[in-house]
Amino acid sequence: MHVASRFPEQVGRVLQGIVGPHGLITDPGRILPYEADALTTRKGTPLAVVLPDSRDALIEVVRVLHSAGLPFVPRGAGTGLSGGSVARDAVVVTTTRLNRILDLDPEDRTALVEPGVITAAISAAAAPHGLRYLPDPASAAACTIAGNIAMNSGGPHCLKHGVTSDHVLGLEVVLPDGQTAWLGRGADGGLDLAGLFIGSEGTIGLISQARVALSPVAASTRALLGLFDGVGQAGAAVSEVFERGLVPVALELIDRATIEVVEASIFAAGLPTDTEAALVIECEGDPRDVEAELRIAADACLAHGAREVRIARDESERLAIWRARKKAYGALGRAAPDVFVQDAVVPRTELSRVLPEIQRIADVHRLRLANFFHAGDGNLHPNLLFDRRDTEQVARVERAGEEIMRLCVAAGGTITGEHGVGCDKVRYMPLLFGPPELTLMDALHEAFDPAGLANPGKMLPPRHGDVP
Amino acid sequence: MLREVLLDLGRREQTEPRLPGTAAAGPLVTGSAAPDPIAALADFSVAQGEPTEVGSGVISTSRLADVVSFRPRDLTIEVGAGMRMRELVRFVEAQNLWLPVSGAGLERSVGGWIAAASPGAWDASFGPVRRQLLGCRMLTPSGESLTWGRAVMKNVAGFDIPRLMAGSRGRLGVMTTVTLRLWPRPESISVHEIAGGDPGDRLEWTEAEAVTWHWSSDLGDRQAVVFAGGAESVRRRRAALGERADTAARESVSDCPSRAPGSVVYRLTPGRRYLPTAFAALTRDLNPGLAAIEAWPATGSMLVRFDSGQEPGTPEPSSTAAVERGGPEAHARVAALRDPAASSIESQIERVFGAWPRSWLADYL
Numbered sequence: 001m002h003v004a005s006r007f008p009e010q011v012g013r014v015l016q017g018i019v020g021p022h023g024l025i026t027d028p029g030r031i032l033p034y035e036a037d038a039l040t041t042r043k044g045t046p047l048a049v050v051l052p053d054s055r056d057a058l059i060e061v062v063r064v065l066h067s068a069g070l071p072f073v074p075r076g077a078g079t080g081l082s083g084g085s086v087a088r089d090a091v092v093v094t095t096t097r098l099n100r101i102l103d104l105d106p107e108d109r110t111a112l113v114e115p116g117v118i119t120a121a122i123s124a125a126a127a128p129h130g131l132r133y134l135p136d137p138a139s140a141a142a143c144t145i146a147g148n149i150a151m152n153s154g155g156p157h158c159l160k161h162g163v164t165s166d167h168v169l170g171l172e173v174v175l176p177d178g179q180t181a182w183l184g185r186g187a188d189g190g191l192d193l194a195g196l197f198i199g200s201e202g203t204i205g206l207i208s209q210a211r212v213a214l215s216p217v218a219a220s221t222r223a224l225l226g227l228f229d230g231v232g233q234a235g236a237a238v239s240e241v242f243e244r245g246l247v248p249v250a251l252e253l254i255d256r257a258t259i260e261v262v263e264a265s266i267f268a269a270g271l272p273t274d275t276e277a278a279l280v281i282e283c284e285g286d287p288r289d290v291e292a293e294l295r296i297a298a299d300a301c302l303a304h305g306a307r308e309v310r311i312a313r314d315e316s317e318r319l320a321i322w323r324a325r326k327k328a329y330g331a332l333g334r335a336a337p338d339v340f341v342q343d344a345v346v347p348r349t350e351l352s353r354v355l356p357e358i359q360r361i362a363d364v365h366r367l368r369l370a371n372f373f374h375a376g377d378g379n380l381h382p383n384l385l386f387d388r389r390d391t392e393q394v395a396r397v398e399r400a401g402e403e404i405m406r407l408c409v410a411a412g413g414t415i416t417g418e419h420g421v422g423c424d425k426v427r428y429m430p431l432l433f434g435p436p437e438l439t440l441m442d443a444l445h446e447a448f449d450p451a452g453l454a455n456p457g458k459m460l461p462p463r464h465g466d467v468p
Numbered sequence: 469m470l471r472e473v474l475l476d477l478g479r480r481e482q483t484e485p486r487l488p489g490t491a492a493a494g495p496l497v498t499g500s501a502a503p504d505p506i507a508a509l510a511d512f513s514v515a516q517g518e519p520t521e522v523g524s525g526v527i528s529t530s531r532l533a534d535v536v537s538f539r540p541r542d543l544t545i546e547v548g549a550g551m552r553m554r555e556l557v558r559f560v561e562a563q564n565l566w567l568p569v570s571g572a573g574l575e576r577s578v579g580g581w582i583a584a585a586s587p588g589a590w591d592a593s594f595g596p597v598r599r600q601l602l603g604c605r606m607l608t609p610s611g612e613s614l615t616w617g618r619a620v621m622k623n624v625a626g627f628d629i630p631r632l633m634a635g636s637r638g639r640l641g642v643m644t645t646v647t648l649r650l651w652p653r654p655e656s657i658s659v660h661e662i663a664g665g666d667p668g669d670r671l672e673w674t675e676a677e678a679v680t681w682h683w684s685s686d687l688g689d690r691q692a693v694v695f696a697g698g699a700e701s702v703r704r705r706r707a708a709l710g711e712r713a714d715t716a717a718r719e720s721v722s723d724c725p726s727r728a729p730g731s732v733v734y735r736l737t738p739g740r741r742y743l744p745t746a747f748a749a750l751t752r753d754l755n756p757g758l759a760a761i762e763a764w765p766a767t768g769s770m771l772v773r774f775d776s777g778q779e780p781g782t783p784e785p786s787s788t789a790a791v792e793r794g795g796p797e798a799h800a801r802v803a804a805l806r807d808p809a810a811s812s813i814e815s816q817i818e819r820v821f822g823a824w825p826r827s828w829l830a831d832y833l
Contacts, residue, residue: 108741108768152624162595163622165631181809185598186585186635187737187769188806189790191814192598195631199624216674239541245564245652286675289701345620347542377621378542417622425625432625436612440820441627447816459626 006089007047011068015050018060023097025049034075034092038139040338041388041397042083042423046073046092053097055114055172055208062206063178065091071453074202076116076147079139081341082422084151084201084458093206095146101125102209109214110169115146115207122212131214134161137418138329146207152199154418156250156325157282159376161215163418165198172209173197176449180208201420202455204448218284221249223318224294226279226301227272227308231255231371234277235352237304238375241281242348246296250282251376255355258328258370258383261335267327269320275307279375280325282318328372329383336368336385340397344408345417348378354411358382358404365400367393379417380408405431421459429461527607527642529579536645537619540565544602544619546647549579566653568594570678571722571762572771579643585635586792587735589678589694592766594651598634603647606633608640610822619647632817639814640821654696658706662691670744672765675705681770683751684723684760723760724771724792731759732774732794734802739768746770 007026016024025031026048036043047070052058065072071090078085085092095116103112106129111122120140122133136155137143143153149171154163161167170184171194183193197204228234234253241251254262259271259278271278279301283293298309312318332339346354355371362369362384373381382404386397405415405428415421415428429438442463448454529550536546540563547556553574557567568590573581582604585597594600603617616629633643654677670691673679678694693709695702724733738746747763750772763770771792789805791798803811 105741108739110739152628154622158622162599163624165628166595166599179809181813182807183810183813184788187735187788187790188810189637189735189802190806190810191639191817192585192631192635193810193813195598195628195634196817198631199628242543242652243541245655247652286701288704289698292698292700345618345622347539347544347620349539349541374622379622412618413620414618414623415625417620418624420624421626429626432618434615437614437616437626440608440612440614441629443820444627444817447820448813 007091008068008070011064011070012048014064015048015061018057018064019050019052023051023053023057025051034078034087034094037075037078037080037083037085037422039081039083039340039422039424041340041394042086044086044088044090046087046090049092049094051094051097055098058093058095058098058115058206058208059174059178059180061093062174062176065093066177066451066453069451069453071456073455074146074150074206076144076150077118077139077142079143080147080151080422081343081419082151082416083424084420084422084455085147086423088457090456095144095206098208099144104129104214106131106214110211111214112209112211113145114209116144119143119145119148122214126214127217129214130217132217133212134158134167134215135164138326145210145212149198149207149210150200150202151418151420154374154377154379156252156374158418159251159374160247160249165195167213167215168194168198168210169213170194170211171197171207173205174208175205176451176454199420201422201459203445203459205454218249220287220290221282221284221318222290222294223250223280223282223312223321224298224301225271225310225312225321226281226298226306227275227310228277228279228301228304228306229275230305231277231355232352233305234279235355235375237279237301237306238351239349240300240303241297241376244296244300246283246293246300248281248293248297248376249284250280251374252280252325253351253371253373253375254278254280254325254328255371257368258332258372259324261370262324262328262331265327265331265334267323267331269324269327271324278324279306280321282322325372328370332370332383332385337387337389338385340384340386340401341419342380342382342384342401342404343416343419344382344405344413345377345379346408346411346413348376350411350413351375351378351380354380354407357407361400361403361407365396367396367400374417377417378413402428423458426457426459426461429459529577529642529644532644533577535559537647538563539619540650542619543621543650543652544647545650546603546619546645547578548645549577549582549604549643551578552576553578553581560650561653564653565650567600567648567650571680572725573597575722575725578646578648582634582643582646583637584792587737587764587767587769587771589680589692589764591764591769593677593696596767598631600649601630601634601646602649603630604633604643605645606641606643608821612822613644614641617647621649639818654698656695656697656699656702658695658702660693660695660706660709662693663687664689670747670765673709675708679765681747681763681765682723682761683747683763685758689751723762724773728759728773728775728793730775732798733792734772734774734794734798735769735790735792736772737769737788737790740765741768743768743770 052061073087073090075085075092075094098114098116100114136157137153148164152164186192256276281297283290368385370383384397386393409431532548532550534548538545570589605615676693677696680692682690695705757774759775760773789802
């Protein structure tokens, strides 16, 4: 086999000695699931997949790969949306077997976890103490904490509470040469080294342990649904909410195309399909405060022509309001073979201008577009529906994607708010950064990974003269 | 253009750098004996907020004090790093917006506030200083002008350099502008003080946006409780606090000011669980020279001030310790507690940004 012949047998034997016979996958048939993450358009065949089951094994695996000069790609649950864990001629190091919560201290409100712990499992373990881990990426039930940390993941409720970086207190990292270090947030008078590591996409090492912050569960959580006859009106209402002094915990927008798909699916949530845009606004805290905040949010919607505002009266109504938003991605999966989701961010007030422009780009390229996203953060998720078997259509998706990126950057925004650069958005990095910034980031990367073994080809564009 | 600033504000001949107004500090840099003189000096200037003349030059940001870009409806602002925090706070509050800054932070420049990234009263409710920084422009020690981040609420493209700059104390370069996240101004802010009582009586008032435990050698124990939010909500929660609380205006008053002459200020981070123990031990043991403590039970961090040139005892062993302000002895004491692996990573990062010429200092005033 071509693949097996490229993975040195000697290294395989050493790795098997560390992780056991079931901890190493070299069989091409069994490697297949590791070819891509949740972004189906980027693929690569790993040389091998290693699944260490202890911290020591993880460190030992990295040391072996480093001395063998083999590039490696860290991987959690493979739910990433930017091709961050795609491995071409590299060994995948999967953390899913390192899934223990090592310590949960309700008084200190911290948890020490292994990298492969499922994000939602931390909140589940903290729940009996009235605590939770706040960041809530859509894939929280499946994704791993180290994957979240590598990408600095967000989620709907990061609007008020902050993204992953705001909830990580310290990291034990395995540098590309196998050395370990505990990195804090600068409380020791040093640099915020954990802050640099968070969002570095596996390019400067792996995470072997993380200490995360836990926060109290809110006394009460309520949501409303605002229905609009125009996306522009909904966008204006988003800004109005903040201008009225409110920072909700979540503020999401769902457009008509999404509503139509959801309502035609088994996830139907009872939204009128002639609605051009719906806002989901959630507030939490003392029930009396939440009541007042919902009133402010409702008024902001009505001030911008909402045709209807539905305030959830109980928990089941709240969950129903969220159903359309949370099941949208799944419903889209039934409407088209493939979905390409973008992750650009624009200043909030640019939403009402940028959204029609994105629609125009999709129209020009004859693509179906569905929007559901974190409007409160200005974090867009335009979804382009396509069929990856149709190469001509894939080419149109790529062109539309690039035009959307250019539009958002020109509006003062950025290319990714929470999914990461991965291998998918590397080509857009020069839209954001000039040569001096790219050169400095290269130098920073090289200081950690002089041999270029850690997740090669991700996040940073190839250096001048490098083979792409 | 930034080079012009450097030259413009440039050269002040002085061979032996001194910490002004600090008799106890003496010469700050003694040739090559100081392991990291420029870093330590930058730390001083940031923490102290006074002109610091070092070696042959100072890079001062004091003339970089304009609003560069203000987007009130997007809740973002970019300002020169030399703008005074009080001025910035006045500016944004006039627009009905708000920045979560308290205590000693108000005495600093914007760049100094970011570069020091000291803990504060609002950290638990609005996030620490680093969460407020969306981007910056900077001049590296090697003279490179770099721009990081965007004026948007989320951004994960590339290394998170803004997070690295927050708390960097001038070590990686000098920030010339900073882009900050703003917040809607709370409809009502109500500050209360509970005086006296024994240490066991201190509450972590979960209903408040900010709680600070104060101790000072002259006033003893006080607790400041701050409610912020809708007027109705503030009124209701204030009532629940009962009659023990006086309404006060302590919010902007610091027991551990960044420019207290002759003092050494440590930042300790024992964490939520151990903070009460550390607080009690410090006040009980009556360390000579212990002047004041500010502690934030919700985040488990505290500032501890020693006065009159008294050398403090070793910081609480369970704590992570940093020097907010102090001389070489304090720095050496804290450096001994650090993880050498992390220190070695920091040296590598410093090399990437370029070493400061020994005679230059970033001064955020």
